[in-house]
Amino acid sequence: MSSLTLIICSLCYLSTLFLIANWAESRSRRGRSSVNNPYVYALSMAVYCTAWTFYGSVSKATTDGIDFLAVYIGPTLSAPLWWLVTRKIIRICKVQRITSIADFISARYGKNRGLGVLVTLFCVVGIIPYISIQIKAIAGSFALLTNQSGTVSSPTFLSDRAFYVTLLLAIFAILFGTRKFEATERHEGMVTAIAFESIIKLVSFVAVGAYITFGLFNGPTDIFARAARLPALSQNFGFDSVHSSGDWFWHCLLGGLAILFLPRQFQVAVVENVDEKHLNKAMWLFPLYLLLINLFVLPLAFGGALLLGTGANADGFLITLPLQHGQHGLALLAYIGGFSAATSMIIVETTALSVMISNNVVMPLFLARPRWRERYGASMSGFVINVRRLAMLGLLCLAYVYYRQVANRLSLVSVGMISFAAVAQFAPAMLGGIFWKRGTQQGARLGLLAGGAVWFYTLIIPTLVPMLLPASLLTDGPFGIGWLNPQALMGLTTYDAIAHSMFWSMVANVGGYVWGSLGQPQSALDHNQAVLFVDVFTYAKTDDSSVVWKGKALLADLQRLLTTFFGAPQANRLLERYGRRNPQVATLPYAPPQLVANAERLLAGAVGAASARILVSSVAEEEPIAIDEVIRILKTSQELKQVNKELTRKSTELQHLTERLSEANHKLQMADQQKDDFLATITHEIRSPITSIRALSEILFDDDTVDHDTRRQFLGTMIKESERLSRLVNQVLDLERIESGKQKLSLTPLTISSLIRDAVDSVTPLATAKYISINVQTNCRELTVLADADWLMQVMINLISNAIKFSTNGAAPILLEATCQTDICVVSVTDQGIGIDPQFHELIFEKFYQTRLAHNYTPATDLRKPIGSGLGLAISKRIIDLHGGNLSVSSQPGIGSTFTFQLPLLNTT
Amino acid sequence: MATKILIADDEPNILLSLEFLMKKQGYHVLIARDGGEAYELIVAEKPDVLLLDVMMPRMNGYELCQFVKTTEGYKHARVVFLSAKSKEADVQKGYDAGADLYLPKPFSTRELVAKVGELTTP
Known part of the structure; x- marks a missing residue:
């Protein structure tokens, strides 16, 4: 394949990426985010898989078997913990506008500048080798495809293709990474392009893997069966070949920490995160991706070794195998896959x-010098972007x-592991920072320095042997001191180099962090x-954190500061937005602490926490704030929240009370x-008989000529009306006694049968007058109920006389039934009188219901003037209720009515 | 021809006394035991004087009075309410319906006889 073809393909691929990024950004400008989706988020996290995964895993598997898996098992095992760790980091970064891991550690430990510098330095030193192996991978695969030897042959960089690749990548990385000034703004284009690259590398790896496994061999079983016959390969089948379980532990831990703290992982997982909820899906999607991309690693490794010999450059199997079998297209696909793995890593890593x-x-360096600030102040945002561009170019x-000096001599994997071990040094400060309040600046600094020193001594120093340092260093130790041997500190030889370094650096790091934290009191800001x-x-x-600022700044100063960084329109917009929410601001010459803190956070998003601190303190006079005051302020805001909650609760309660009060009031009004x-009804009912009595007596008094019979009739009527009147008064009084609860029942055991007999005896004259007989049926015999004799008799008489009243003369007999069950006695009175329409079945138990019907006349209530007061049933019902029973009716007009009541039987046993 | 007087009340004993009283005065007495009967008698007999209870089944006194006072051919009739409703508002309602007199129960028979006499004197 010619170089020109490859160069054109690479350029086409990069242009495609660029178009995708552009498309995503123009979509996002129109408000249709393409990254607001858990799948894109999970795919972008797959930037974890670099050229190391793409080429290096195969080569590692050829020599060490499944050891290559450790750095994928680590992230997979740690994925469930993201819900605790990553979610919290995401929230913190959003609230504090943190844009990088250096910013995070600096902000957490008192916005300390030195810590930010230290972490950055660490990242640069740790990651540069990692970037270099990407360059190596691209250059190597390029060389393989163009049939040149895989080693660096060019004497000067000017004739080295890798140099031009580096420049090209730098240009693209700059184009992707520095479009936006405020680093908290997400790079939607970049993330979309990265997600796309993740698909490309997965597809190409799986395609080549499938081709070799199924095209050149008869499936994986064939490959493994044949590999088992070669001793050089079969020794790699088990776990116990080269590495101890201790190595496995440290390698997995390394992978688990790298997925959290590699700058590019922090960038895509935290800074570019749109929605915390995406994490839930990414927690299983990302491990799934790792599984898929590792599926063909072993078949490829063994297959390559079988076909090309165990001595071949295993880093290049993916390209050389298809090439040897004339599959140029597939080799090109593999090249593009590796290219995408490398470019995605380089773009995100250099951006971060x-x-x-x-x-x-x-x-921070620049802003700390007022003279520089004045000179370049007007074009600050441009300055920041240019710094970033230069930094990217410098990094590459x-x-x-x-790459030229060192990486060429090491395998992809070993360099990658060294980088992993470097970022793992952030773990104590990061994890301690989000879970341990006592962690201090001193602790973080001490831990990082100690861990970093051990890392450098145990992993970097050995790579300088034998070029810069004598080989005896690794055999006898420095100056012949054996226990200082960089690869066997304190004589620890059971681990491999990486595990050994991890062990000692973590001991030093955690020890330094804890000791430094506990050794000195925390500063207030810390x-x-x-x-x-x-x-x-x-x-x-976000507002809550602002309360701990205590200082004042002139509003005009603050505005000038914001204008410098964001331009006048945006600065004004920011202030206006704040002013709308807090109208009192406009009238004050000084910016309130909240606004100052707000401005600081905005600036932090653009230039980092430590720089923002410097900027803001240049315009604001900060009063020293004591630690107990900070706590007090925080507590006050907590208490305020509490009080607010309490108030809301109280007001809801009050609302409920008001509702209940108005309900009660309504009920009272109803009762009134x-x-x-x-009262009106009673008055009316009393007036009627009085009217008759008065009229008749006046007639008799005024007129002596009234004949004897008429006189007797009138006098008789007067007597009846007087009786009616006194009955009415008695009933009203009864009702009043019952309803007010003043009536006490005088309960005595009563025999039901004798009760019925007495009641029937007293109404017999009434019945006889209408030629109606009364039949009694009872199975109760000697059973007794506990009741008030007078009241219960009144009920019985009322029910029987009602039955008589509403029956026509000579009607069918009235049936009186008493049936006793185990614990209750049911008494019913049945007539075959006029009956009652079902719609009145409830109404008849109300006071004066008949009279009411007359008040509200409708054809349906066509009733004659009632016979009786209209109180009898109301009283009966209340009496039965008082006895713990129930009075009810069933009736059909024209057929008759049955009134039934139950009473509890007296337990005679 | 004797003056026709209609007595409508759902209390039989009041009817008893009023019937006796009015017959004694020489009136031609018609008896109705509820609003419905009263209406039929008014339409059939066109009485000159109505002695009406207010609360009666089927048709109340106000309705009867309104019918008489607004219907051509009946307007000559004089209406006296005899009611147990004695509140100011009830009395006012009676006069609003067009009554000539409103006597709360229990009323004086002497006063009633005198007033009816006045009403029937042209």
């Missing part, structure tokens, strides 16, 4: 690092130099940030109305 360099190293050039980070879910709203109605 450049933000660190500009925000945590250059800007450094990586190239490293403690303040500690509380905000560890309790981020409590102080989740009922009482009025009752």
Whole structure:
């Protein structure tokens, strides 16, 4: 294949990426985000799989069997923990506008500049080799495809293709990574392109793997069966070949920490995160991706070794195997896959690092010098972007130099592991920072320095042997001191180099962190940030953290500062937005602490926490804030929240009370109305008999000529009306006694049968007058109920006389039934009188219901003037209720009615 | 021809006394035991004087009075309410319906006889 074809293909691929990024950004400008989706998020996390995965895993598997899997098992095992760790980091970064891991550590530990610089330095030193192996991978695969030897042959960089590849990548990385000024703004284009690259590398790897496994061999079983016959390969089948379980532990841990703290992983997983919820899906999608891309690693490794011999350059199997079998297209696909793995890593990694360099190293340095600030102040945003561009270019050039000098001599995997071990040094400061409030600046610094020193001594120094350092260093130790041997500190020889370094660096790092943290008291700012980070879910709203600022700045100064960085229109918009929410601001010459803190956070998004701190303190007079005051302020805001909650609760309660009160009031009004109605009805009922009595007596008094019979009739009527009147008065009084609860029943055991007999005896004259007989049926015999004799008799008489009243003369007999079951006695009175329409079955038990019907006349209530007061049933019902029973009716008009009541039987046993 | 007087009340004993009283005065007495009967008698007999209870089944006193006072051919009739409703508002309602007199129960028979006499004197 010619170089020209390859160059054109690479350029086409990069242009495609660029078009995708452009498309995604124009979509996002129209408000249709393409990254607001858990699948894109998970795919972008797959930037974890670099050229190392693509080429290096195969080569590692050829020599060490399944050891290559450790760095994928680590992230897979740690994925469930993301819900605790990554989710919290995402929340903190959103609240604090943190844009890189250096910014995070600097902000957590008192917005300390030195820490930011230290972390950045560490990242650069640790990651440069990692970037360099990407360059190596591209150059190597290029060489393989164009049939040149895989080693660096060019004497000067000017004739080295890798140099031009580096420049090209730098241009593209700059185009992708530095379009936006404020680093908290997401790079939607970049993320979409990365997600696309993840698909490309997966597809190409699986395609080549499938081709070799199924095309050149008869499936994986064939490959393994044949590999088992070769001793060089069969020794790699098990776990126990080269590495101990201790190695496995440290390698897995390394992978688990790298997925969290590699700058590019931090960039895609935290900074570019759109929605915390995407994490839920990514937690299983990402491990799935790792599984898929590792599926063909072993078949490829063994297949390659079988076909090309165990001595061949295994890093290149993916390209050389298809090439040897004339599959140029497939080889090109493999090249593009590897290219995509390398470019995605380089783009994201250099973007993340450049933000660190500009925000945590250059800007604080620059801003601390007022004279520089004045000179370049007007075009600050342009300045920041240019710093980042230069940083990216510088980083790639450094990586190239490293590639030329060192990386060429090491395998892809070993360099990658060294980088992993470097970023793993952030773990104590990061994890301690979000879970341990006592972690301090001193602790973080001490831990990082100690861990970093051990890392450098145990992993970097040995790579300088034998070029810069004598070989005896690794055999006898420095100056012949054996226990200082960089690969066997304290005589620890059971681990491999990486595990050995991890062990000692973690011991030093954690030890330094804890010792430094406990050794000295925390500063106020340190403690303040500690509380905000560890309790981020409590102080989740951005406003809450602002209360711990105590100082004042002139509004005009603050505005000038914002204008410098964001331009006048945007600065004004920011202030206006704040002013709308807090109208009192406009009238004050000084910016309130909240606004100052707000501005600081905005600036932090652009230039980092430490730089923002410097900027803001240049215009604001900050009063020293004591630690207990910070706590007090935080507590006050907590209490305010509590009080607010309490107030809301109280007001809801009050609302409920008001509702209940108005309900009660309504009921009272109803009761009042009922009482009025009752009184009016009684008055009316009393007036009628009085009217008759008065009229008749006046007639008799005025007129002596009234004949004897008429006189007797009138006098008789007067007597009846008087009786009616006194009955009415008695009933009203009864009712009043029952309803007011004043009536006490005098309960005595009563025999049901004798009760019925007595009642029937007293109404017999009435019945006889209408030629109606009364039949009694009972199975109760000697059973007794506990009841008030007078009241119960009144009920019985009322029911029987009602039955008589509403039956026509000579009607069918009235049936009186009493049936006793185990614990209740049921008494019913049945007539075959006029009956009652079902719609009145409830109404008849109300007071004066008949009279009411007359008040509200409708054809359906066509009733004659009632016979009786209209109180009898109402009283009966209440009496039965008082006895713990129930009075009810069943009736059909024209057929008859049955009134039934139950009473509990007296337990005679 | 004797003056026709209609007595409508759902209390039989009041009817008893009023019937006796009015016959004694020489009126031609018609008896109705509820609003419905009263209406039929009014339409059939066109009485000159109506002695009406207010609360009666089927048709109340106000309705009867309104019918008489607004219907051509009946307007000559004089209406006296005899009611147990004695509140100011009830009395006013009676006069609003067009009554000539409203006597709350229990009323004086002497006063009733005198007033009816006045009403029937042209």
